[in-house]
Amino acid sequence: MTEQKHANVALFVPHAGCPHDCCFCNQRTIAGTSKPLSAEDVTAACDEALRTLPADRRAQIAFFGGSFTAIERETMEALLRAAQPFLQSGRFDGIRLSTRPDAVDEERLRLLAHYGVTAIELGAQSMDDCVLKACGRGHTAADTVRAATLIRRYGFSLGLQMMTGLPADTEDGARRTAKALAALRPDTVRIYPTVVLRGTPLEARMREGRYTPPSLDETVALCAELLAYFEQTCGIPVIRLGLHDGEALREEAVAGGYHPALRELCEGQLYVNTALAVLTHMGPPQPDTVYTLRVHPKAVSKMIGQRKRNRQRLAREGYTVRVTADPDVPLWEVRAEKG
Ligand code: SF4
Numbered sequence: 001m002t003e004q005k006h007a008n009v010a011l012f013v014p015h016a017g018c019p020h021d022c023c024f025c026n027q028r029t030i031a032g033t034s035k036p037l038s039a040e041d042v043t044a045a046c047d048e049a050l051r052t053l054p055a056d057r058r059a060q061i062a063f064f065g066g067s068f069t070a071i072e073r074e075t076m077e078a079l080l081r082a083a084q085p086f087l088q089s090g091r092f093d094g095i096r097l098s099t100r101p102d103a104v105d106e107e108r109l110r111l112l113a114h115y116g117v118t119a120i121e122l123g124a125q126s127m128d129d130c131v132l133k134a135c136g137r138g139h140t141a142a143d144t145v146r147a148a149t150l151i152r153r154y155g156f157s158l159g160l161q162m163m164t165g166l167p168a169d170t171e172d173g174a175r176r177t178a179k180a181l182a183a184l185r186p187d188t189v190r191i192y193p194t195v196v197l198r199g200t201p202l203e204a205r206m207r208e209g210r211y212t213p214p215s216l217d218e219t220v221a222l223c224a225e226l227l228a229y230f231e232q233t234c235g236i237p238v239i240r241l242g243l244h245d246g247e248a249l250r251e252e253a254v255a256g257g258y259h260p261a262l263r264e265l266c267e268g269q270l271y272v273n274t275a276l277a278v279l280t281h282m283g284p285p286q287p288d289t290v291y292t293l294r295v296h297p298k299a300v301s302k303m304i305g306q307r308k309r310n311r312q313r314l315a316r317e318g319y320t321v322r323v324t325a326d327p328d329v330p331l332w333e334v335r336a337e338k339g
Helices: 039-052 073-088 106-114 129-134 141-153 171-182 201-207 216-233 247-252 262-281 297-304 306-316
Strands: 005-012 057-064 092-099 117-125 157-164 188-193 195-197 238-241 253-256 290-295 320-325 335-338
Touching: 005 039, 039 057, 039 073, 057 073, 073 092, 073 106, 092 157, 106 117, 106 141, 117 141, 117 188, 141 157, 157 171, 157 216, 171 216, 188 216, 195 201, 201 253, 216 238, 216 262, 238 262, 247 253, 262 290, 262 297, 262 306, 262 335, 290 297, 297 306, 297 320, 306 320
Parallel strands: 005 057, 057 092, 092 117, 117 157, 157 188, 188 238, 290 320
Antiparallel strands: 195 253, 290 335
């Protein structure tokens, strides 16, 4: 059987009328500049995808923006209705969307199932009510548990999103959130380190000295650990790590865990940690000895690290290394030998 490749037709649903006040969100400052998504926009985007998609590719229609099921029902149904002819064409195999945990109930789930929605992602952000309160999220951890359970019961694919570096959160708090989310058995996870955006309440707090964003190094260390926890320990794919890079984000981000290649940095961190553990196990570094690190062919650049940072890190520990590709080495493993 030939594996079919998928693509997403990504449609952003701005939520300018959102009644909530998440401290990291800039919807209020961008309200008025972002046009609401219309049924015509959905048709145009799907038509365009049909023209450009290779014949062997199927696509999913993805409504992003965080609060799809919180928008008024008439608008929500108009957007879903516009997607129907494309689902029926056979070139699209489902709709995915993201929403808030407190905007999920049985009535809305029945409606989403009726319109061919296949995957729902919840912006859980934290499973600590104190953190959720400090962020002004307007929902609780119990809302996430209830919504996730309902989504699974209705047979949708479940995605969960968490954030790190939130006000009132700690690294241990983020680890506890990851554990609580994994216990809900999601099909996918996204991890978003907090980015301080211009004009947000979080920026004001930071300027007043009431919030200190984690450094990039701290963000990478924590997110690498969470990535390993979800993917290697729990077998749950992390389908996104870090906000999508783009001009708008680069202009709006004033501080926080932002890097255009955050996942690459985290994966590199995991590889250097493993290499160090393997090398240390072989004994103290010996001068004038080159150590060969063998990794899966797909992992060579991760082992070397962005701008060779892993090679430099190992050199600082006294190890001169060369990295070679070996298809017999599984992903995430590092084998080392002298010479
Ligand atoms: S729920 Fe929070 S993050 Fe989402 S649009 Fe409203 S204020 Fe922004």
